[in-house]
Structures are given as C-alpha cells and as structure tokens.
C-alpha cells in the first residue's frame with residue numbers, strides 16, 4: 613500500500629493468498645465441483661476447531677440460520693426472541709418459517725442482547741432465543757443458558773461475527789443448541805458466500821443436512837454405495853448446498869484465522885489508545901475474561917454528532933459504517949408485524965450514536981492512527 617495508504621480505507625476486506633487461489637484452482641480440475649470431499653473436510657475442520665460434534669455447511673450464513681429454525685421446528689404461531697441490533701437475517705430466518713420474531717433490547721455498553729430484557733418478553737408462544745455475539749464479543753452464555761433451561765426454550769447462537777471468539781476459555785460453537793457462522797467476504801474467513809451450522813445434537817444435524825438438499829434423506833454418494841436408485845423427499849427443503857470450490861477456499865483460509873484474530877485484537881487495542889482521553893468518542897465495552905473476535909470496531913459518538921461525523925469521515929475517504937439500524941424499524945417489519953419506535957429504547961439511542969471504523973487483518977497501524985486522528989479532529993470540529 614505504501615504512501616497511498618490514506619486512499620479510501622474500507623471498513624472491512626478479505627485477505628486472499630496465493631495458496632487460497634491454488635486450493636480453488638485444484639478443485640476446478642477435480643471430479644467434484646459441488647458437494648464432494650471438500651465439503652465434508654471443511655465441516656470436520658470447523659467441528660474440531662469449535663469443539664462442537666456436527667457441522668452442516670450451507671450456501672450462506674442466512675441459509676444456516678434458516679436451516680436452524682427448520683431443524684428446531686419453528687412454525688406458524690411460534691415466537692423467537694432476537695436482538696434488535698443485528699443484521700436483518702437474524703430475524704428474517706424466523707419469518708421464513710412463518711414464525712414471529714420478538715425483539716429484545718441490548719445492553720447499551722456492549723450492544724449484546726440483554727438477558728433481563730429477554731425474560732420480560734417470554735410468552736407461552738416463545739420457542740427459542742437467537743443471540744448474536746455482536747461485533748465478535750461473546751454474549752453472556754451462562755445467563756442465556758439458564759434462561760433457556762428455566763423456560764424450556766431452544767438457544768441459537770448467531771456467531772456470524774464471532775468465529776474463534778472464546779467465552780470463559782471455550783470457543784463459540786458449544787454454548788447454544790445450534791451455532792451459526794457466515795463466510796461472507798467481510799467476515800473473518802470467507803468462501804465467497806457460505807455458512808455453517810454446528811451442533812452437538814445428531815438429530816438436529818441430520819434435519820439440517822436434509823433441509824439443505826430439498827428435504828431428501830440421502831446424498832448421492834450414499835445412494836451409490838448402497839447401489840440403489842431409491843431416495844425419498846420426506847419434507848420440503850431447499851437447495852442450500854455449498855460447493856467444493858467454496859469449501860476449498862474456506863479450508864485454506866481457516867489456517868490463518870488464529871493469526872487474524874490476534875491482528876484484529878492488536879489493532880483494536882491500538883484504536884482504544886487514541887480514545888482514552890476523548891469524552892465524545894467511546895469504544896464499546898469489552899469483557900476482559902473473554903476472547904473477542906473483533907469483527908467490528910464500534911465507537912459511540914456523543915452529543916448528537918454521529919450523522920455529521922459519518923458524512924465528514926466518508927468525505928475524508930474513510931469507509932465508516934453503522935451496524936445496525938434496529939431491525940424492527942425496517943419498513944418490512946413495521947408493515948408485517950406492526951413494530952414501531954419505542955420497543956427497545958437502548959437499541960434506538962445506541963443506533964443514533966454508533967459508528968464502525970475500519971478493521972481488517974491487513975490494516976496498517978499507521979492507518980489506525982490516521983483514522984483515529986482524523987476522527988478526533990472531525991468530532992472536535994462538528
């Protein structure tokens with residue numbers, strides 16, 4: 613990047629190496645393009661990385677969330693509690709199954725779903741909770757597990773921000789009934805598009821496997837080895853398959869995940885150091901007992917200045933962003949479920965203040981310093 617490191621800096625970007633490219637090209641010359649040995653190999657690697665027992669790789673993180681809702685039997689009349697500050701897919705997956713997402717508020721210091729607020733929103737129709745490890749920081753999984761057990765609810769971890777994060781010494785993947793990862797290019801490791809659901813429950817894994825393949829009970833390789841043409845479609849599923857081409861990329865990327873999480877954490881600590889004395893810029897709180905995966909670096913901009921600061925940062929060629937608009941304020945949710953402002957006050961106040969700064973493994977320390985200094989100046993002048 614050299615001297616032009618101040619040219620447009622995006623908020624996130626993928627890292628593709630020569631080895632990644634070779635891994636993909638090798639698959640193109642093999643017998644399998646779609647579901648072949650690389651899918652299973654990638655699933656096995658993520659399973660051993662996370663410590664979960666079963667992995668089901670699919671075409672996106674959203675497809676993995678949908679598969680999870682299907683596997684848990686979410687349907688008409690069922691309510692699923694979701695955080696208000698998240699990407700829309702966390703709630704959309706409930707709607708795909710004709711369930712109703714119920715939005716819970718977040719802790720204003722971390723933007724993680726607030727277990728006390730979840731409890732207030734539990735009704736006789738509640739079937740599950742989906743929690744998001746926002747920005748890469750693990751939720752309070754002990755509190756969520758006791759709530760789920762107390763009310764007999766399923767627990768889903770939308771860990772699309774947080775592969776590799778650790779809660780009390782163990783990696784995410786083992787705290788919920790199903791944990792979901794995304795391999796979109798802006799996330800920690802990529803397959804282009806792709807996702808995976810991991811679980812310790814063999815039956816849930818089998819249901820998700822069938823769901824990604826039209827609701828058919830066997831895959832072609834199993835039919836071939838049984839020497840039979842017979843298969844049955846037992847339920848309505850989708851084509852949510854991921855390809856061997858994509859999984860080869862994921863396998864190659866996974867080797868660098870650990871180092872990338874370390875880079876992201878060092879860069880985040882460096883950002884923090886510039887804001888210690890700033891009253892109008894405050895990074896979100898991090899719990900020191902856990903390992904944060906640092907998908908996003910988010911600060912709050914005080915005194916109603918966020919919108920002006922956002923505009924000036926973009927004018928300065930710095931790719932800031934806002935994660936996220938409270939999901940229930942989107943027109944689709946207002947029209948379909950009658951949601952409106954006032955449902956989650958912490959989410960709405962936070963939404964007015966948050967700003968995501970650039971963070972990705974190859975971001976330079978000089979760039980962090982540059983972004984932080986430009987931000988400080990813009991905030992002061994706004």
Ligand SMILES: *Cc1c(COP(=O)(O)O)cnc(C)c1O
Nearest residue numbers: 672673674699701772794795796
């Ligand atoms: C990225 C993301 C998803 C969806 O993942 P895709 O792979 O893009 O479908 C779901 N939930 C959260 C919190 C995400 O950040």
